[in-house]
Structure formats: C-alpha cells, structure tokens
Amino acid sequence: xxxxxxxxxxxxxxxxxxxxxxxxxxxxxxxxxxxxxxxxxxxxxxxxxxxxxxxxxxxxxxxxxxxxxxxxxxxxxxxxxxxxxxxxxxxxxxxxxxxxxxxxxxxxxxxxxxxxxxxxxxxxxxxxxxxxxxxxxxxxxxxxxxxxxxxxxxxxxxxxxxxxxxxxxxxxxxxxxxxxxxxxxxxxxxxxxxxxxxxxxxxxxxxxxxxxxxxxxxxxxxxxxxxxxxxxxxxxxxxxxxxxxxxxxxxxxxxxxxxxxxxxxxxxxxxxxxxxxxxxxxxxxxxxxxxxxxxxxxxxxxxxxxxxxxxxxxxxxxxxxxxxxxxxxxxxxxxxxxxxxxxxxxxxxxxxxxxxxxxxxxxxxxxxxxxxxxxxxxxxxxxxx
Amino acid sequence: xxxxxxxxxxxxxxxxxxxxxxxxxxxxxxxxxxxxxxxxxxxxxxxxxxxxxxxxxxxxxxxxxxxxxxxxxxxxxxxxxxxxxxxxxxxxxxxxxxxxxxxxxxxxxxxxxxxxxxxxxxxxxxxxxxxxxxxxxxxxxxxxxxxxxxxxxxxxxxxxxxxxxxxxxxxxxxxxxxxxxxxxxxxxxxxxxxxxxxxxxxxxxxxxxxxxxxxxxxxxxxxxxxxxxxxxxxxxxxxxxxxxxxxxxxxxxxxxxxxxxxxxxxxxxxxxxxxxxxxxxxxxxxxxxxxxxxxxxxxxxxxxxxxxxxxxxxxxxxxxxxxxxxxxxxxxxxxxxxxxxxxxxxxxxxxxxxxxxxxxxxxxxxxxxxxxxxxxxxxxxxxxxxxxxxxxxxxxxxxxxxxxxxxxxxxxxxxxxxxxxxxxxxxxxxxxxxxxxxxxxxxxxxxxxxxxxxxxxxxxxxxxxxxxxxxxxxxxxxxxxxxxxxxxxxxxxxxxxxxxxxxxxxxxxxxxxxxxxxxxxxxxxxxxx
Numbered sequence: 001x002x003x004x005x006x007x008x009x010x011x012x013x014x015x016x017x018x019x020x021x022x023x024x025x026x027x028x029x030x031x032x033x034x035x036x037x038x039x040x041x042x043x044x045x046x047x048x049x050x051x052x053x054x055x056x057x058x059x060x061x062x063x064x065x066x067x068x069x070x071x072x073x074x075x076x077x078x079x080x081x082x083x084x085x086x087x088x089x090x091x092x093x094x095x096x097x098x099x100x101x102x103x104x105x106x107x108x109x110x111x112x113x114x115x116x117x118x119x120x121x122x123x124x125x126x127x128x129x130x131x132x133x134x135x136x137x138x139x140x141x142x143x144x145x146x147x148x149x150x151x152x153x154x155x156x157x158x159x160x161x162x163x164x165x166x167x168x169x170x171x172x173x174x175x176x177x178x179x180x181x182x183x184x185x186x187x188x189x190x191x192x193x194x195x196x197x198x199x200x201x202x203x204x205x206x207x208x209x210x211x212x213x214x215x216x217x218x219x220x221x222x223x224x225x226x227x228x229x230x231x232x233x234x235x236x237x238x239x240x241x242x243x244x245x246x247x248x249x250x251x252x253x254x255x256x257x258x259x260x261x262x263x264x265x266x267x268x269x270x271x272x273x274x275x276x277x278x279x280x281x282x283x284x285x286x287x288x289x290x291x292x293x294x295x296x297x298x299x300x301x302x303x304x305x306x307x308x309x310x311x312x313x314x315x316x317x318x319x320x321x322x323x324x325x326x327x328x329x330x331x332x333x334x335x336x337x338x339x340x341x342x343x344x345x346x347x348x349x350x351x352x353x354x355x356x357x358x359x360x361x362x363x364x365x366x367x368x369x370x371x372x373x374x375x376x377x378x379x380x381x382x383x384x385x
Numbered sequence: 386x387x388x389x390x391x392x393x394x395x396x397x398x399x400x401x402x403x404x405x406x407x408x409x410x411x412x413x414x415x416x417x418x419x420x421x422x423x424x425x426x427x428x429x430x431x432x433x434x435x436x437x438x439x440x441x442x443x444x445x446x447x448x449x450x451x452x453x454x455x456x457x458x459x460x461x462x463x464x465x466x467x468x469x470x471x472x473x474x475x476x477x478x479x480x481x482x483x484x485x486x487x488x489x490x491x492x493x494x495x496x497x498x499x500x501x502x503x504x505x506x507x508x509x510x511x512x513x514x515x516x517x518x519x520x521x522x523x524x525x526x527x528x529x530x531x532x533x534x535x536x537x538x539x540x541x542x543x544x545x546x547x548x549x550x551x552x553x554x555x556x557x558x559x560x561x562x563x564x565x566x567x568x569x570x571x572x573x574x575x576x577x578x579x580x581x582x583x584x585x586x587x588x589x590x591x592x593x594x595x596x597x598x599x600x601x602x603x604x605x606x607x608x609x610x611x612x613x614x615x616x617x618x619x620x621x622x623x624x625x626x627x628x629x630x631x632x633x634x635x636x637x638x639x640x641x642x643x644x645x646x647x648x649x650x651x652x653x654x655x656x657x658x659x660x661x662x663x664x665x666x667x668x669x670x671x672x673x674x675x676x677x678x679x680x681x682x683x684x685x686x687x688x689x690x691x692x693x694x695x696x697x698x699x700x701x702x703x704x705x706x707x708x709x710x711x712x713x714x715x716x717x718x719x720x721x722x723x724x725x726x727x728x729x730x731x732x733x734x735x736x737x738x739x740x741x742x743x744x745x746x747x748x749x750x751x752x753x754x755x756x757x758x759x760x761x762x763x764x765x766x767x768x769x770x771x772x773x774x775x776x777x778x779x780x781x782x783x784x785x786x787x788x789x790x791x792x793x794x795x796x797x798x799x800x801x802x803x804x805x806x807x808x809x810x811x812x813x814x815x816x817x818x819x820x821x822x823x824x825x826x827x828x829x830x831x832x833x834x835x836x837x838x839x840x841x842x843x844x845x846x847x848x849x850x851x852x853x854x855x856x857x858x859x860x861x862x863x864x865x866x867x868x869x870x871x872x873x874x875x876x877x878x879x880x881x882x883x884x885x886x887x888x889x890x891x892x893x894x895x896x897x898x899x900x901x902x903x904x905x906x907x908x909x910x911x912x913x914x
Contacts (some may be wrong), residue, residue, distance in 0.1 A: 199781050202800075253780065255773045262765055265754035272712060272743065272751050273820070274734035328596040332756050 007202045012381065016325055016341045016374075021219075023345060027352030034355045035348070038169075038230035046302065048347035049236040050075065050295040050311075052340055054318035056247045057291035057326075059339040060284045062322045063251075063264040065331025066122035068285065071292040071318060073133025074107045075311030078296030080137050083146035086153060091152040097297050103280060104293015107133065107285035113366030116282035126285075130315070147305025156235055157302030163232030171228030175222070178224035189213055198237045217269065221278050236298060243291075248336040260284060264331030309382040321346060322366070345370070387451075390415040390582050391436075391551060395445035398431055398440060405431045406445070407606040413551075413599075418573060418583045420597035422590075422810075424637055424839030428606040429586045430474075433553050436469040438464040448497025451551075467534045468550035472540045474559055485510035488530050488543045514540040517572055529584045532697075534565030534863035541572065552576065553584045558592060559837050562697040564867060569595050588839060590630050594620055602636040638841045645846065646872030650852045654875065655687035657725060659859040660741075660828040666721035667707045667883075677703050677714055678883045685828065685859035690850060692870040692877030693863045696898045700883040702746060709743035710736045724827055737766060742826035743816055746833040746863070748810075752817040755806035759798060760787040762805050762816050767823040790802045790819035795845055818849060828859040835869065847873055867896045881906045 027035045034040060055072050061068045082100035085091040091099065107129060114125045164172040189209055196203050227233055251257035262270040263277045271277050295314070300306045325342030327334030346367060353363045391413040398406040406428045415417045419430050436449065439457030449456045451467060455828045458464040461471075463660050478487045488510045494501040500620045510524040517538045528536055537557060544552055551736075554573070557878045558566040566589075574594050587593050593600060602609040612618050618629045634645075649729060662683050669675035678700050685691045706713035708721055710733030721741075728739035736743075745751035753762050764772050764783045772783050773886070787801045794815040799806055805816050814834065835843040850873060854860055871875050871906055876890035879902040887902030889895075 095853075097538060195781060199785055253778050255769055255776045255778060258761075258765075258768060258778065261757065261761070262754050265756050267750050269754055270711075270765075272738045272745055273735060274710075274732075274769065275765075276732070276734070328756075332754065 006205055009204055009208045012053050014106045014212070015381075016082040016338055016345070017215075019374075020341050020345050020348065021215075023352075024348050027348060027355070030356045031352060035352050038226045040355070041226035042234065043232040044344070044347050044351055045156050045223075045227070045237050045240075046234055047350070048343055049157075049234075049240050049302075050314065051317045051321060051343045051346065052240050053243060053291055053298065055339040055343045056243055056336060057288040058315075058318040059247075059327060059334050059336055060251075060260055061122070061288055062319070062327040062329075062334050062339075063260045063331055064122075064281060064284055065264050065329070067126070067315070067319050067330055068111065068122065068288045069126040069290075069315050070107060070111060070129035070133055071288065071295070072136065072311040072314040072316075073130045074104055074289060074292035075296040075299055075314055076306075076308065077107065077133045077140075078293040079300030079306040079310050080141050080146065080308070082153070082297050083149060083300055086138060086149055087146050093150060093155075096153065096154065096199045097301075100297040100300075101290060101293040104289045104291070104296060105286065105290065106289070108289015111289060112282040113283035115280040115285055122281075122285070134308075137310075137375040141306065141308045141310055145305050147308045149300065151304075154301045154304045156239070157298045157300070158304075159233075159235045161235065161238075163228070165272070169229035171227065171232050174224040174228035176231055177233060178221050181220050185213055186217060193201075232241040236302075239294075240297070244314045244336060244340055251336050256280075256283075261332055264333075266332075299376055317343075317346060320371045324371055326378060342374075345374075388462070389413060390452060392448070392450040392520060393436065393449045394434070394450070396432065396435055396445055397448075398428075398435055398445040404606050406435070409447075409603065409606065409608050410755055411601055412611070413582060413584060413607065415582055416577065416580050417598040418577055418585060418596050419592040420600045421584055421586045421603065422588070422593060422600060422633060422637060423603035424841055425639070427603045427839075429526045429603055430555060431606075432603070433471060433555060433586065435586070436464065437461055437553065439467060457600075465547060468548045469542040469553070470547055470549045470551070471553040472544055472555065472557065474535075474556045475539055476533075476536055478528045478539060478543075480538055483525045483527055484522060484531075484539055485515065485524035487539055487544050488513055488524075490543065491546050492543075509546065510542070510877045513546055514539075516545060517542045518568060523607065534562070534568070536674070537561065537565075537569060538572070540577075541569075545576075549581060551582045553586075555586045556588070556837070557585065558587065558589065563867075564696075566592065566618060571861065590633055593633075594626060594629060600633065602633060604637060604639055620911035624744070634840055637839070645840065645844065646836075646869075647848050647851055649690070649854060652688045652855050654689045654856065655684070657859075658722070658723055659687040660685040660861075661721040661722040662704075663722070664706070665708070666717070667714035668716040669820075670713065670715050676883060679706065681719070681880075681883075681885055683878055683885065685861060687857040687859055688854050689876065690854050690860045690862060690874045692874035692894070693861055693880055694867060694870045694877050695880035696903065697865065699880040701880050701908075702832055703883075704880070705743055705832055705861070706745075708736075709733065709741060709830065734769070737824050737826075738770070740825070740827035742766075742821035742824055742829045744821050744829060744831040744834060748813050748817050748837065752820075753805050753813060756804055759791065759796065759801040759803055759805055759816055760784060763787040763790055763801070763819045763823060766820050767825070771823065771825070786823060787819070790823065794819055794849060809838075809842075811845075814838055814842070814846060815849075818846070826858065828861070829853060830861045830863070832863045833865065834862065835864075837865075867899055870894065870899070871896070879903060893895070 007020040016350050031296050058068060058071065076164040083097040085096035085099045086093065111125055113131055114120045115122045161173050166172045193203065259275045259280050260274065262275055296311065299310055321342035322334060322339045324345055325334065325338030327339065349366060349370060350363060353366060393411040396406050396409045397404065402609045409428065409432055423429050428496065433437050435445050438460045441459040442457035456467065464667065479490065489506050494505040494509060496503050507524050514520060514522055514524065519535060528539055531539065557569055561569060570592055577583065585596065597611045597614065599611060601611040620629065621624050625648065662681060665678055665681040666676065667678040669677050681704060695701050703713050707717055708730055711717055711731050712733060721730050723739050723741060729740055730736035730741060749755060751877050760783055764787060768778060772779050784801065791798065791801055796812050796815040798812060805813055835846055850860060862870065862873055871894050874894060876888065877894050878885050879887040879889065879899050881903045884906065886906030889898050
C-alpha cells in the first residue's frame, strides 16, 4: 500500500535526550565522576521530583499556549495546609496529604474558572493567584516554619522501598524494577512491529529500534544500579514515574489529550470541530492545581516542614523545563517526555554545578543561558527545514 | 535600453531538493499589465518573492534585469528602493492603526529624524485615497473598521505612497465580491494610464482577460507560455474569449478540461427532506437588537445539492454557523430537522452527533490545525465518535482511515504525518473535506469550498460533492462565485440582507436571475421603509 516500506526514526525527536546524556557525561568529566556516585544520582531524582511533577502539568498549560505562574505559591499553600493539619490539628498523615491535594485542587478550580468561564487571560489570572497564594501562606503560617513533620508524612518525599542486598551493593528490588522495565520495553517494541505489519504501515529498520531501546535500557539499568547502591528505590521516584506514564498516555492516546493539542494549535478550528475549548481550559488549569498541590506535599514531606518561602520560583523551573523540552510558546507543540527530559537537563546542571563548587547565583546565569540556547537551537533547526 | 522594464531570465529556486522554479523566464514591457497564472503551487508567488528580494540574491540562480540594469536584491527594502512594490494576498495592515498611519507604515513622513509630521502624513494620505477611489474615507479611521475591499485599496494607496514603478498584486481579488473586484480592476487600468507597470497574479480568468495586456502561464515551476493581447489572442468575439480561456486552462493544468463542472448523473433525489430549517431567526452577537437572519426557511432533499447564493454580507455564513452549534449570533430561534426528526444543534458536538457537518470557509483560520499532521486533522471532528472507546484513541484505525481518505480524495503529500500547513490550498481543502466526511454526516454545509484553489483541485472537489450526493447526502454549497452555484447546484436559494429572497432550480439558475432576486428584494425593502 505504501511505496516506502521502511522509514527512518526521526532523530530530532530524541535530540533532547541526546543532549541530556551529553550534558551528564560532560559533568562526569568535569567533576571526575562525582555526579555519578550513588548519592548524586539519588539526589538528582529526589531534588528534581517536584519540578518533574510540576512540569508534567505545566506542559498541558504550555500546549494551550499559556503558562501557570501560580504553581510555586500553590506548592507553598498546599505544604502549609498539610503542615497545619498535622501539627496544629493533629490529623493523621494520609488525611493531611489529601488535605494538601484538596487545597491544590481549590487553587486549580479557581484559576480554571476565571480563565475558562470569565475569560481573564491565564497570565493575569495566575499572576493574581500567585500573589494571593504567597500572601496566604505567610498569613496562615504567621511567617513561621511549621514542623517538624512526623515520619509517616516524610516517608513520601524522603522514604525508600525496603532494600534487599543480593551481592555487595546490588539491590534486588531495583534490579527487579529494571528487569521489568526492560521486558516491558522490548514487548511493546515487538508489539509495535507486529501492529505496523498488520496494518501495513511503513516499518522502522530493526537496527535503529535496537539502538534506541539499548540506549534507554542502559540508562534505566544505570539509574537502578546506582540507586540500589545508595539506599534503594525512592518512593518519590515511583510517584514520578507513575505520573509521567499516566500523562504520557493521556496526551498521546486519549481524546482529552488530543483536544488540548488541537485547541493549542488552532482554537477556532478546534471549536468548529466539536471541542469545548472552555472545558479544556478549565480542566488543564484544574489539573495543574492538583499537581501543584501534590508537589507541595512532596516538598514539605522531603523537608519535614512547611515554610512560607517553599516553592519560590518553582513555576519558572517548570516552565523552563517545558520549553527546553521542545514545547512551543504559541501552543500545540510539546511532549510530556520532552518536559521531563527538560527537567532532568536542569537538574543535571544544578547538581553538576553544585559539585563544581558554583553558587546558586552562577547557576541561575547558566540555567538562563541554557533555556535561551535550547529554544534558539529548536527555532534554528526548524527554520532550516 | 531594452524594450522591457523587467526581465527575469533562467530563474531557478530550490527548497531542500525540490525545485520550486526551474528555468523560469518572465519579460514585462513598461506600462503594461502582465498577468501571471498557474495552479496553486505552480511557483507564481515564489517567483514574485524572488523578484521582491524576499528570497534574497544568492538563494536562487538566474538574472533579474530591471530598467536595463542587473539587480541583486537582498531583501524587500532593496527592491522597494528601485520602485518595485508587492502587495501580498494576506494584507499587511495593522488593524488598530488609522488609514493614514497604515498608508505610510514603514515610509513615515518625517519632520526631522524620527519625528512624524502628522499634517503632511494626513494631507498626503487624503491625496492618495482620492487616487484609489476612497475619497470619502476619513484618514483617521482605524483600518479594522473598513471592509476587505477598502482595505485592499488602502494597500494600493500605501504602495503608491512609495516610489512605485512596478506594482505586483498577488491575488488581489481573492476575498472581494464582484463589485469590489470590478472597482479594483478598473483602478488597475487607471494606474496603467498613469504609466505604472503591473503584474497581477490571479486564478480568475475573466479578470485576467479584462485587465491584462499579456499573460504568462507557469506550471510546476516552468514557464509554459506568454501570450500577448492582439498578437496571440483577442477578445473581440465570445468565441475568441472562450478559446483564450480554454488555452489558459490547458496550459495551467497540462491537459484539457472540457468541462469545469463534472456532470452528476443518475443521482436520485429523494422526496422527503433530509434537512430542514424552519423559522430561523438570529441576532447580531454585538450590536444589540440587530437582526442578522429573519425567518429563514429552507429544505434539502437526499442527493440534492442546494446552493446559497448572495452578495457578501447577505448572511450566508452566519446562517450556516448559527445552525452549526450556534457558533454565531445570539437569541437564536427556530427549528432544525435532520432526517425528519428535530435535531438539537445547540453545540458543535451535538450538531456533529445529529449528522450535520459544516465545512467552514477560510480553512486556515477555521478549518485546520496547521502545525499538526494530515492524520491529526482528518480525525479531529470524528475522534470522539468513531476513533475512540471510553476516551481512549484507536491510533491504528486513525492511520488507516486517514490514509484511505488521502487516497480517495487524491491529496498530494509525502505521507499522512506531514503537517497540513505545508500543503497547497487545494490539498488543505481536501483534508478539511476528509475531516467532515469521516464524521459520516447526512448533511454537509460547504462554505466557499473552492475559494483560492486552482482549477484542477476545484474539479476534484466538485467530483467529491457529486459522490456525496450519489450517496444520498444532503448538500448545501455556499459560494460567492455564481458560476460555481450554477455549475454545481440542483437548486439554489438566494439570500439577501438576512432573508431568503428567491429560490431557483435547474435551468433557471442563472447569474441574471440571481441578481434579479436580489434587486427585487432590495426594491421591496426600500419600498417598505
């Protein structure tokens, strides 16, 4: 049916992953392997967890052609709410966590309502809730840190799955997870090949698929072995992986995800194709609120306390992750995986530069330059086409 | 000094492996109007972009000789300095700025460095407006308050405000109605009298023959032929006009199109209506109390192609949009029946569920997500109903159907993953059609289905309309091109000022009768008020 029976994998799709690997290896050379120690790898995962959680939600906002500025404040309010629920009101940890999420949901609904049904531009709406959220946090916490939070609460942000060492530093659980991921990856690739054959779609050359999967499998095993050599699998990694998987599925395989892309690409055409763009807007921002609430709970749980300054400028990290990961400012373009890779590029830079002994001031300069560089690269490579 | 003001010799321009222009030659004599015709994607606009320096010197091969000297334009400013001005299809006006400001945009009248002399600006703008036939307009009016026709004239005034010896107009009448088009063409003739050489890119053969002194046809990046009035063709008799038209079409498409409208044969028109609109009233969304549509009633039978004729602003698109998901207007009242049952079309998705489809005008703004693929766009309206289960998409089925319709509609593209923004107008329109055919509608409303697309693609779209009719669908065609209504419709309603003012069928559908209905209606309205 098609003239061409095989097509090559589009390398551009993976350019950011390649850049991530290159940056990581570069820092490995500069820091003489210090960023590859089990503790550093563990830090990379745990310090990045909230940025990844936020980036996943922020990508949807970016797809509509907008951003959510209020997530940093929502992180703070949600953390404060959970902290107060435990310390002042004596609620059990799970209830406090849910309370934190509900506060996030509240902010999301508030944003969503004003953006979708009142028609205030998202930038203005979320700028307002950003200010309101921060002020609210300082008020309810009376500008004090709330803590310490009990172990049953901090488990989420700083806990690990039990570690069973089988030989030396090798952890059974981590190996099992890596093995399962490897098996699933190979199975899904085989499944893809059969589907392509069944429907007579042009196939990818097998060697290209093999290289791609080999790279992913090496990365997975590298991470798992390093984490196993540290203290085992962080709980927060499981939360993160589940979210990334879920949202990747939603954006690529569901009607709802498709609607977000369509609306971001051309809102009028989407409307005339039967898409309720107000509803899409509403749920995108509501969803962002919930995820910001979750990030707030995770952050306070990792710090074992809720502080009024928590989550300061997190929105910028999340937005930068999306853009570094290839999202378009005008909307309609971007992927969850891209945003996650973007977050990890930033995380790698953070840790690498910290190990090099650079302060946060210098780090900000570099991060800004990387954001500009990534988007410039994206734009120039598109223009060439 | 040569006899030509402009010679473009052996122009070749490549875009990453694809030759958009291949050894193209164009020669224009001073003071003449040269028409450049060709199908979409033939390379007309590319050629003009080479000439104006948009594709700068060095990105193409070949020579441009202008006024006897070989020119190397690196950008638009270089060519404008020489007096070459191009007016693009998409107008380059800033909507919130006044007419005067727009006329001198980029060419500001200055007192001293960087300070605008408003008196000179306004005085000169008034002068220029007079020249283009807009004497009555206040130069302080924001251009967004003008209609497209007048905006086009402002563009020309803007061009005349610069040093302008060679004026290039890229499809200037594409979004104008007949009357406005005529005004523009007459203005072109007037400018010719003033000695301005012009190049017009157009699809409309009647307009070309009206203004042009010479016609150059381009096909697939090659110059096919150049014809001179009086030497190669004449327009003295209707036969010679027809002969010219046939010759141009043949050169443009590379084959003879004996009939521009394919015959619809053996289609049985059902007796009971498949689509009915009853007592439809719609008010303007912003101007309170202004009635846009007044008591509209219409009927479409299965297998029937029904036209909606009328002038611009008659309310045709407003009718279609208000029916389709109440996408236009407020205080809408009336009933819609599809297949004999009253249908709820209050939202677009309900309208789609009721088996109604609306192929919108202006595919780029309302029809397509340009950055996304053919596959994405093809299934956009149908994904909820036919390509998903519990909200989960069936990606394989999408690919299969998108591919099937690509073949069925002969959409020219690399593959279905290509972004629709890369396609030519005709192929984009086919993707819009695929999108609506995949919703499996009973009734399709097609709003300007062939606007701005070339003759060959038009023919293919008419064939699709015929197939849909043969399948027993009800079809409404909204068109400003009366020939198209005459060529494609079994029956037509004439709409004027929001009211149905006539109904014509079969051989009675003629340009004279349609205009007659509109005139009579205007007279009745005039008498009533």
